[in-house]
Amino acid sequence: PSPSLVDCGVEGNLGGGVLCSRRSSPTFDRCRISGNLSGNGSTLGGGLFCDEESAPSLVDCAIERNSIEVVCDETRPSCDGPLLGGGVHCAARSSPSFLNCVIAGNSVRLSGSCEVGCRVGGGGLHVGEGSTPRLVNCLIAANFADEGGALLGDAGAAPLLLNCTITANLRGAIVGAPGFLGALENCIVWNNSPDSVCCRVESCIVDDDPLFVAPDVGDYHLLPDSPAVDRGAFGAAPAFDLEGTARPCGAGIDVGAYERGGCPPATSFRRGDTDSSGALVPNATTVRPM
Numbered sequence: 001p002s003p004s005l006v007d008c009g010v011e012g013n014l015g016g017g018v019l020c021s022r023r024s025s026p027t028f029d030r031c032r033i034s035g036n037l038s039g040n041g042s043t044l045g046g047g048l049f050c051d052e053e054s055a056p057s058l059v060d061c062a063i064e065r066n067s068i069e070v071v072c073d074e075t076r077p078s079c080d081g082p083l084l085g086g087g088v089h090c091a092a093r094s095s096p097s098f099l100n101c102v103i104a105g106n107s108v109r110l111s112g113s114c115e116v117g118c119r120v121g122g123g124g125l126h127v128g129e130g131s132t133p134r135l136v137n138c139l140i141a142a143n144f145a146d147e148g149g150a151l152l153g154d155a156g157a158a159p160l161l162l163n164c165t166i167t168a169n170l171r172g173a174i175v176g177a178p179g180f181l182g183a184l185e186n187c188i189v190w191n192n193s194p195d196s197v198c199c200r201v202e203s204c205i206v207d208d209d210p211l212f213v214a215p216d217v218g219d220y221h222l223l224p225d226s227p228a229v230d231r232g233a234f235g236a237a238p239a240f241d242l243e244g245t246a247r248p249c250g251a252g253i254d255v256g257a258y259e260r261g262g263c264p265p266a267t268s269f270r271r272g273d274t275d276s277s278g279a280l281v282p283n284a285t286t287v288r289p290m
Contacts, residue, residue: 002026011035017047017066020054020096028058039069043081044126045089047106048096050133055095063087065105072112079118083108084152085126086145090159093130100137100242108145121145122152123169127182129156135164137242139220139257142168148175149192153199155179161187162236165220165257167212172196186232188256191215203233205255221258228255240265 006029010017017036020026038046047066050056068083070076087106090096103124110120123143127133138161140150149169153159158181165188166173173192176182182199189197189206197206211226213219222228232253240246241259248254249261 005029005031007031009034013037016042016045016049019045019049020051020056020094022051023053024051025055025057028056028061030060031058032062032064033066034062034064036066037069038067039083043068043070043079043083044091045085046087046108048088049085050088050090050094050096050131052091053093053095054091055097057097057099058101059099060101061098062102062104063106064102067106068108070110070118072110072114078114079110082119083110083121084119085122086124086143088125088133089122090125090127090131090133090157092128094128095132095134098133098135098138099238100244101135102139102141102242104139104141104143106143110146121147121175123149123171125151125159127151127153127157127159129154131157131159133159135159135161136238137162137240137257138164139242140164140166140169141218141220144170146171148172150174151182153177153180153182156181158182161185163187163232163238163241163253163255163257167191167215167220169193174199185236186253186255188228203231203255205231210256220256222254222256222260224260226254226260229260231255 004027008031010033013036016038017033033047046068047063086108123145149171153176155177163186169192176198187204208227210228211223213221230252232255237253242257244265246263249263
């Protein structure tokens with residue numbers, strides 16, 4: 001099935017927000033998946049659950065303030081399985097794509113005293129074995145989990161993040177198990193706690209302060225003297241930024257989700273053009289730190 005949802009909201013649900021069933025390929029344009037809660041019965045994907053072999057496409061979407069919450073007590077002595085993916089859970093062999101999306105303020109929380117230890121991770125995203133999500137021009141900010149505040153990846157998982165800004169996440173930025181195959185290109189990873197990056201990194205800002213305009217109030221645009229300006233690689237860079245501004249807007253491509261400068265918007269992209277190449281794949285939000 002390949003339904004298309006435009007300008008929709010999936011908000012305030014119990015049991016999670018959206019389930020993309022096995023081998024489905026729905027498209028979401030300008031949709032908000034927000035404030036959904038999982039934990040009673042389902043502990044995977046508080047906002048979006050991408051089932052095995054599914055390939056949803058999300059463009060200009062916000063996945064915000066979703067959560068997985070479990071409390072262990074006398075009536076529920078154990079967590080009944082792992083708690084993974086407060087914002088997004090990518091099951092094995094799924095291949096979702098995210099273009100110009102915000103994944104922010106999501107969390108995975110376990111409280112109380114559980115009889116058996118539970119895996120709790122992937123505040124923003126959890127990526128399962130063999131899953132190959134692609135994120136372009138995305139802001140991943142202010143997410144929380146015990147491990148992998150921004151993203152937690154299993155062995156064999158291979159997410160690709162292009163021109164993304166990953167900041168203000170708690171308990172690690174990109175955390176992967178041995179054999180994790182993730183890659184970052186033209187990305188900013190800054191002010192996460194800690195700023196761990198367990199994957200291949202190319203043309204990224206991970207050690208220098210990127211000089212955001214006003215990170216305390218969730219403004220992650222770049223100041224004029226940011227080390228991210230004109231520092232990106234041209235090869236894989238999209239033709240526009242998270243807000244549609246044309247790239248490059250200067251001597252080179254800027255690193256991160258936002259291109260600095262007053263350049264006019266790029267030519268409108270089409271749904272499914274996840275790498276801004278013009279070819280279709282078949283089938284700005286203010287974020288405050290936690």
